[in-house]
Amino acid sequence: MSHSRIEQFQAFLEKDPNNSFARYVIAQEQAKTGALAEAVATYRELIRRDPDYVAAYYHGGKALERMDDPRGAADIYRQGLEVARRTGNAHAGGELQEALATLG
8 A cells, every 4th residue: 555655646746846745755655664765865855855844854863763873863853953943843843852862
C-alpha cells in the first residue's frame, strides 16, 4: 500500500515539483517502510526547496536517529529550531528542542 501511495504523490510532484506536502508525504512513507536513506534525502530536498517547512526538520532528524546518526540528527534539529523561532512556530520549536535534548 505504501508503494502506491508514494507513486501517487510522486505523480503530484511531476505536475508541481514545488508541492511541499507531496514531498513530505513521500518522505514519511519512505521512513515508514524503512527506506531511511531515501527518506532523509527527500526531507533534505524538501528543506532545500521550502526551508520553512518545519516538520521536515523534526522527521528528518528522527530518520537520522533511526540510522544511528545522532550528530546528523542534532544538526538538522538545530536548523529546524532556528526556523521554528524565526517563523514563530512555538509548538514545533518545543518538539525540536525536546528531540535535541534527548540526544544528550
